[in-house]
Amino acid sequence: DIVMTQSPLSLPVTPGEPASISCRSSQSLLQSNGYNYVDWYLQKPGQSPQLLIYTGSSRASGVPDRFSGSGSGTDFTLEISRVEAEDVGVYFCMQTLQTPLTFGGGTKVEI
Amino acid sequence: HVQLQQSGPGLMKPSQTLSLTCAISGDSVSSNSVAWSWVRQSPSRGLEWLGRTYYMSKWNTDYAVSVKSRITINPDTSKNQFSLQLNSVTPEDTAVYYCARWRHLEHYFDYWAQGTLVTVSS
Numbered sequence: 001d002i003v004m005t006q007s008p009l010s011l012p013v014t015p016g017e018p019a020s021i022s023c024r025s026s027q028s029l030l031q032s033n034g035y036n037y038v039d040w041y042l043q044k045p046g047q048s049p050q051l052l053i054y055t056g057s058s059r060a061s062g063v064p065d066r067f068s069g070s071g072s073g074t075d076f077t078l079e080i081s082r083v084e085a086e087d088v089g090v091y092f093c094m095q096t097l098q099t100p101l102t103f104g105g106g107t108k109v110e111i
Numbered sequence: 112h113v114q115l116q117q118s119g120p121g122l123m124k125p126s127q128t129l130s131l132t133c134a135i136s137g138d139s140v141s142s143n144s145v146a147w148s149w150v151r152q153s154p155s156r157g158l159e160w161l162g163r164t165y166y167m168s169k170w171n172t173d174y175a176v177s178v179k180s181r182i183t184i185n186p187d188t189s190k191n192q193f194s195l196q197l198n199s200v201t202p203e204d205t206a207v208y209y210c211a212r213w214r215h216l217e218h219y220f221d222y223w224a225q226g227t228l229v230t231v232s233s
Contacts, residue, residue, distance in 0.1 A: 001176075039219050048209055048223035049158070055218060092158060096218040100175045103158035 002026050002095045006104035013087075013109055019080040021107045023093035028073045029056075037097035040069055040078045043106075044089040053078065054096075085111060113137035115210050115224035123231050129197040133210030133224055140186045140193055141166045146213040147193045148220070149184060153206035163213060164193055200231045 003026040013019045029037045036056035041049040051060040053069035056076060066081040080087055088111055093104040119131035133147065140147060146165035152158050162174035164184045174182050183196040197204060208229055212222040 035218075037218055041220075048211075048226055049220070050223070051219050051221055060219070060221070094158075099160070099173050100177075101160040103160075105157050 001100055002029075002097065002102050004093055004095055004102055004104035006091075006093055006107050008107060009105070010108045010110070013080075013083045013111060015085055015111060016082050019083050019087075019109065021078045021091050021093075021109075023071075023076045023078070023104050025074045025076075025095055029076075029095055029097050030073050031097070036072050036076070037095060038069075038071075038076050039094045039096055040067075041092045041094065042087070042089050043092065044086075047089075049092060052091075083109075083111075113212060113222045115212065115222055117208070117210055117224040117227045119208075119227055119229075121228055121230060123200055123229060125201050125231055125233055126199055127231075129195070129200050129204065129208075129229055129231075131195045131208055131210070131227055131229075132192055133194070134190070134192040135212075136191075138212065140191050141188055143167050144215055146215060147184075147186065148211050148213050149195045150209045150211055150220075151206040152209070152226075155203075156206070159206075161195070161197075165213075165215070167215075202231050205229065205231045 005024045007022050040053040043049045057069045090106040090108050114136045116134045146163040148163040149161040162184050164172045181198040186193045207226045209226045210224045211220040
C-alpha cells in the first residue's frame with residue numbers, strides 16, 4: 001500500500017496570513033500522462049470531508065482561489081494564500097493512483 | 112445535485128454483522144462514470160478506504176485487503192442504493208462510516224454522506 005505522510009500535525013494560523021501543508025508519498029504518484037494522483041480534502045468540524053484539490057493542482061468547483069496545490073512525484077504541498085476563519089478544520093491528502101486509496105494522517109488547522 | 116443518505120444501526124455487539132445502506136439521489140447506482148464507495152474514520156486508524164462497487168460493462172467490486180475476508184458491498188438497482196456488510200465486527204471496527212461517490216476519470220470523491228457512527232461494544 002502507498003503510505004501518505006503529512007506534516008505538520010497541527011498548524012496554528014493567523015487570518016490573512018499564508019499557510020502551507022506538506023504531504024509525502026512512499027512511491028511516486030506521477031503517471032506517464034503527466035498527472036500526479038493526489039487529492040486534498042478539508043474536513044470542517046462535525047462535517048464530512050470536502051474536496052479541495054485533485055490531480056495535485058486542479059481546484060475543485062467552488063473552491064476559493066486562495067487554495068492551491070503543487071508538487072510532483074512524492075512531495076506535495078497545499079497552500080492557502082490568505083487564511084480565513086472558515087478554513088479551520090483538518091486537511092487530508094489522499095493518493096488516488098491505485099487501490100487501496102490511502103490517506104494522510106491529517107493536519108489540524110486552527111486559528 | 113447528488114445526495115447520499117446513509118442508514119443503519121449505530122450500536123453493535125462483537126461478532127455481529129454491520130449493515131449500512133447508502134441511498135442515492137441525483138445519480139444512478141448504475142452510472143458507468145463513477146464508483147460507489149465506503150470509507151471509515153477512527154482516531155486510531157484515521158481515514159480508511161474500505162471498498163467500492165461500480166458498473167462498467169458488468170458489476171465490479173474492489174475491497175481493501177484489511178477487511179477483504181469480512182466485507183461485501185452490493186448495489187441495489189431497484190432502490191438506487193448500495194450497501195455495506197462487515198461480518199464478525201470487533202471493537203476495532205468502531206468508527207464513523209461514510210459512503211461517497213468516486214469519479215473514475217477525475218480521480219476524486221466529490222460527494223460524501225453525513226456519516227454514521229458505529230460503536231462495537233459488549
